[in-house]
Amino acid sequence: MSPRNKELNEEIKDARREQILSNALKLFARKGLAATKITDISTASNISQGLLYHYYKSKEQIFVELLRDAYDKMIAAALVLESLPLSPLEKIKMAIEKLLQGFDENKDTAYYYLLINQASIFEAIPDEAKEIVKGRFLLYDVITRIITDGQKDGTFKKYDAKDMAVVFWTSLNGLAIYNAVQGEKFKAPDANILIGMFIEKVSPTN
Amino acid sequence: MSPRNKELNEEIKDARREQILSNALKLFARKGLAATKITDISTASNISQGLLYHYYKSKEQIFVELLRDAYDKMIAAALVLESLPLSPLEKIKMAIEKLLQGFDENKDTAYYYLLINQASIFEAIPDEAKEIVKGRFLLYDVITRIITDGQKDGTFKKYDAKDMAVVFWTSLNGLAIYNAVQGEKFKAPDANILIGMFIEKVSPTN
């Protein structure tokens, strides 16, 4: 086989993988791992059911790969946010706004949320997925640090920082679910409503 | 068959139904409808798999019955709350506190939440379940009314009341999920963190 053909094949293969993952993400998010049939994925991807096994060993493997993507993206974003030269309040604001607008612009964001949720809630997931979910605490830690900073500089309310981080994440998670369920109808609520949990007086200009 | 035996049988039957529902609730909540096998339910209930069909026509029927219970309880509680002789702020406070402490005291509360969530998110649920989910707007309406009242009397912030109701429910929902996932480890965060979304100055004494 010539190098050219080899390259071409690789491209096709990558494209297929992308295609499969993208379709599987939506299906897993809206039907759940167990209810999503392997034929659902192959049909959505316009390939035969047999061919799917050429790319992935099992349904579970696809799920795990997507879940890993979801966490990688989320944690990377959180760490970038933390490292930005912004005040704690600005960071929290940015996180909320970015997430809320991400829901609107990019359906995948909401789907990734649903995937993470599912993996967090359900016991009936692959062991590998359970391992990935354990990395969740990293997300809480980043936000806890930002909140603690904001308390030190006096802008944030003085509730337990860990509690605040929990409420931060669970609230956004709740909104992400709502968004995914609402679909096109979803209209992001004013970010300042949420910010009211963190600071005493929300400036109307922001 | 004598009346006494008939009564006894009815009692047994009712007890069994209760037993089945209670076990199924936990299983559905933690594994999901699709991943929960009918044998999971029968095993948890200490009855044979065949006997389960004596009480329920199918797995789906059990799910629907539980979902209906969940909504009935939730909506009833919301309407009672609304009718209490309390200020809007007191009502919101009570709702948050009751829900948070309900999570702690009664595992079923959190499980019901997970069930409703599942039914809201997943497309792969029985048609009857989809119908029930449509009643969801009632919950949002009650809270929207309370918030609107609170805005009229000047205690609540003046964001869009519907938005605030959405954030209210989605936040509590997010917390319920977190609680269910954490299990015994769950410690309810200070309710005042959430109340900060609604009013300008949270009194430290409450």
Next chain:
DNA sequence: GTCTATATCCAGATAGAC
């Protein structure tokens, strides 16, 4: 009312042809 045994079906995964 309860159990065990069985029929049926369907989804996951593999094999082999092109």
Next chain:
DNA sequence: GTCTATCTGGATATAGAC
């Protein structure tokens, strides 16, 4: 790389005995 055909296993649901 891709498809069709097939095997296998497991889950739902039913039948029939006690």
